Amino acid sequence: MVIKTIRYHNPNKPKLPPGPKPWPIVGNLPEMLANKPTTKWIHKMIEDLNTEIACIRLGNVNVIPVTCPVIAREFLRKHDADFASRPISVASDIISNGYMTSILTPYGEQWKKMKKIIVKDLFSPHRHQWLQPKRNEEADNLMFYVYNKCNNGGLVNVRIATQHYCGNVFRNCFFNRRYFGKGMKDGGPGLEEVEHVDAAFILLNYVFAFSTSDYIPWLKLLDLDGHKGKIKNAMRIMNKYHDCLIEERTKQWNDGSKNVEEDLLDVLISLKDVNNKPLLTTKEIKAQVIELMMAMVGNPSNAVEWTLVEMINQPELLQRATEELDNVVGKQRLVQESDIPKLNYVKACAREALRLHPFTAFNVPHVSMNDTMVGNYFIPKGSHILIVRSVLGRNPKVWSEPYKFKPERHLKNDGSDISLTEPDLKFISFSTGRRGCSGVMLGSTMTILLLARLLHGFTWSAPSNISRINCVDSNGVMFLDEPLTVVAKPRLAAELYNLSSK
Numbered sequence: 001m002v003i004k005t006i007r008y009h010n011p012n013k014p015k016l017p018p019g020p021k022p023w024p025i026v027g028n029l030p031e032m033l034a035n036k037p038t039t040k041w042i043h044k045m046i047e048d049l050n051t052e053i054a055c056i057r058l059g060n061v062n063v064i065p066v067t068c069p070v071i072a073r074e075f076l077r078k079h080d081a082d083f084a085s086r087p088i089s090v091a092s093d094i095i096s097n098g099y100m101t102s103i104l105t106p107y108g109e110q111w112k113k114m115k116k117i118i119v120k121d122l123f124s125p126h127r128h129q130w131l132q133p134k135r136n137e138e139a140d141n142l143m144f145y146v147y148n149k150c151n152n153g154g155l156v157n158v159r160i161a162t163q164h165y166c167g168n169v170f171r172n173c174f175f176n177r178r179y180f181g182k183g184m185k186d187g188g189p190g191l192e193e194v195e196h197v198d199a200a201f202i203l204l205n206y207v208f209a210f211s212t213s214d215y216i217p218w219l220k221l222l223d224l225d226g227h228k229g230k231i232k233n234a235m236r237i238m239n240k241y242h243d244c245l246i247e248e249r250t251k252q253w254n255d256g257s258k259n260v261e262e263d264l265l266d267v268l269i270s271l272k273d274v275n276n277k278p279l280l281t282t283k284e285i286k287a288q289v290i291e292l293m294m295a296m297v298g299n300p301s302n303a304v305e306w307t308l309v310e311m312i313n314q315p316e317l318l319q320r321a322t323e324e325l326d327n328v329v330g331k332q333r334l335v336q337e338s339d340i341p342k343l344n345y346v347k348a349c350a351r352e353a354l355r356l357h358p359f360t361a362f363n364v365p366h367v368s369m370n371d372t373m374v375g376n377y378f379i380p381k382g383s384h385i386l387i388v389r390s391v392l393g394r395n396p397k398v399w400s401e402p403y404k405f406k407p408e409r410h411l412k413n414d415g416s417d418i419s420l421t422e423p424d425l426k427f428i429s430f431s432t433g434r435r436g437c438s439g440v441m442l443g444s445t446m447t448i449l450l451l452a453r454l455l456h457g458f459t460w461s462a463p464s465n466i467s468r469i470n471c472v473d474s475n476g477v478m479f480l481d482e483p484l485t486v487v488a489k490p491r492l493a494a495e496l497y498n499l500s501s502k
Helices: 031-032 038-049 071-076 090-095 111-123 125-130 132-150 158-174 191-206 227-255 264-270 282-313 314-329 339-342 344-356 442-459
Strands: 056-059 063-067 155-157 372-374 378-379 384-387 460-463 485-490
Touching: 031 038, 031 056, 038 056, 063 071, 071 372, 071 384, 090 191, 090 282, 111 264, 125 132, 125 442, 132 155, 132 158, 132 339, 132 485, 155 158, 158 191, 158 264, 158 282, 158 442, 191 227, 191 282, 191 372, 227 264, 227 282, 227 314, 227 378, 264 282, 282 314, 282 460, 314 339, 314 344, 314 442, 314 460, 339 442, 344 442, 442 460
Parallel strands: 063 384
Antiparallel strands: 056 063, 155 485, 372 378, 460 485
């Protein structure tokens, strides 16, 4: 593929980042459509141009991918106020119910209102402590479920275990239940929970999926990519499970039959404005709950599945992590959230998975609200900024042996505490700035405890007919190409696994 960079004859005119020459009206959409998946086309284009910032014209939108941490910090820290908005897209409009939420909503009063609620009322340190019993229940159920799978042949589908642990934490925190249906005796997901979590991942896959109609607005009615239909179907599934529970709970608060907060749904319903009236409408609550479901299931489950793949392929890493857990926790009890500060090697393993195997190729796009100069380039108002997570974390100028899974690179010489956050944007776990993730504490805790429970409770190995598990990304997304299905064996006393409570 031959790429011509954009040039300007006027030397005094600010220049855009380099990129392929756009066609009239449609820009580079023909190239995008001819080179699927779009993520890999963008990666190759940046590589061919030998640049760390580029400009792709899609319809009438400048899309600016960035692979350099220094330039990323300019966008998300130095010029954070100028890039604090979000794109308008068919998918984000449907998912956010007309932009009523905190993550997908463009900059404005509605975003400020919802962001404040998320930070102050849902994910504050106080709420985090309040919800710990619910997280403990799901960590215990995880052990119960995997133990049952061990005793039923030994092979465990890690993707099911990790994704549904995250789904269980979400349902317990928001709906005070693990199951929408009757549940499964082995602690695993029923048909309802599988459908629920699968719908969340469909929304995650298509929320910003380079749909042609987002760049050529008059094509919106045609749904040429088929994205709109898939998103609407996933939303129907979400609404099927959520709406009746939210409406019933709202009725209980309104008629006085409920007046004690037991979960985050109660918190959202009971919030009051300055006139002591409900702060949120039912529509706002429904939309925000779905958005938070999406935020809670993706990163932790993906990071832990990839971590186990890499550690099984390097058994010495498994041994080191297990030794740390045995030294800190012992084998007479299960690892708990209170142990996390002492588990630096386990945290380094999770951090390395977030660097090398991010859940999505790009961060949620930022939109420039003003004309701005970044990295000596002109960034026009309305541009979409994409931090390329999959390249940022593998940048050879930043990381030695960037494609090797090396947890020790994150350990500190003084042995001080390790965080999953990366403020210098050498990779992206929770982003930063005004649009940074508000649930860093929850996301970090879920990820580390999920990984620690699996490593502490079980030995892991590849099936006997496989010498090495192939670490290949799924086409177009960052999942492992095939769900990790491996041999697990209990390594603790049997009574420690029989803790399921719901």
